[in-house]
Amino acid sequence: MFKDRSMLKERKRTKEERFKMNWNDYPNFSKEEFDCKHSGKNEMKPDFMAMLQDLRSKYGKPMRITSGYRHESHPIEAKKSRPGAHATGQAADIGVDRGDAYEVLKLAFGIGFTGVGIQQKGGGRFIHLDNIEPDTKDFLRPTVWSY
């Protein structure tokens, strides 16, 4: 038994931070699509982008990113009690509806995204996907929610 699970998590996070982001690894996406619309910053994580590229390859059609990285100063994050998944660089919202939303969800569960948010009412329909690890502080994962 490990005496201190938080120490293990700390070590894992450091390893991820050393893993450098290379946008050429994701042929169907460009960095600009994921830039924070408030700060211009971009701290997307390679493991999330690899899963999203996998989804995009299987989906086989263009995917519109309506929100990618959001710095904690972004109005949506700033109004929360603490920054959410988009501030970790492990989340994106995909502008899809109806049959396309069905297809994206079906693939997303198979690929192993752990946070799935569904906005399929009225205008501005999208699917939120993230890969926050289970047992991450302040996050319930795996989970599904609607807006």
Ligand SMILES: [Zn+2]
């Ligand atoms: Zn989102």
